[in-house]
Amino acid sequence: MTGEETTGARPGVVGGASVDGLGRRLALSFEVFHDARSRPWHEYAHLELGGRAAAEEAVRAAFRELRDAWPRVLESPSVEAHAWALLKEHVARRRDRGRGRRTVLVQTAAFMLAQGRPWLEELGALEHSIGLYTAIARLPERQYDVVMLRYVLEYPDDKVAHLTGMPRATVRSNVRWAKRTLARELGIDYSEPEGG
The missing domain is CATH 1.10.1740 (Rna Polymerase Sigma Factor; Chain: A)
Known part of the structure; x- marks a missing residue:
């Protein structure tokens, strides 16, 4: 030995x-x-x-x-x-x-729209896309993170939870609150889809 x-x-x-x-x-x-x-x-x-x-x-x-x-x-x-x-x-x-978050995010939005990658269709906000990104930049930090990861980078809830250390239920809750906030800021009627 x-x-x-x-x-x-x-x-x-x-x-x-x-x-x-x-x-x-x-x-x-x-x-x-x-x-x-x-x-x-x-x-x-x-x-x-x-x-x-x-x-x-x-x-x-x-x-x-x-x-x-x-x-x-x-x-x-x-x-x-x-x-x-x-x-x-x-x-x-x-x-x-x-530059601040708002400036970069709005420029990123324009780039993504030029690539034909619209998102958040369930909000019906595509015609307000630049306004949408401006509103996203004003979200509370956790809501901002989940929206960026889930919708802009298109990661599923499990991956968002894994990256941020949030429980999956917290990710979903932040997504719901973010959608409500964005709809209110953009003057869009929004109600939670059935079962979501």
Whole structure:
């Protein structure tokens, strides 16, 4: 039996695992977390910041900070919620350096409309699309996040919940409140569809 195979109390061994092994497991868990979120985080940051370079900078900085604090992050009540909040901090810092959310979002809306990607059809608001995006930019933070992820980036409720750390029921509730708020702001009659 080699020294690495023993589990006695000696320096470099924690709970039967070498510290190096523990470090590799932490690194692997971070890598899995990173790979599962890299694309959606980049998409969200790009929408928020209006450009790939700024989005890349924000996401890279958020992942770097997350990696450096990874053991503590794993002890948080919701790793997903902690990580999402960290990403949003980095995005907000860069957005605050340039244009505000409303300006970027309205420009993004024009781009998406030019691509023929109208959404929120159930609100009947397509003819007010720029006004719609302006209204979205004024939503409370959680409603804004779920609308951006669910409708603009077209992620299903489960994925939105996974990315933000919100329970699925909370995602759905925020979607309902956001729709009501947007309909009211746009002067559109809106009632919740049957069963929804």
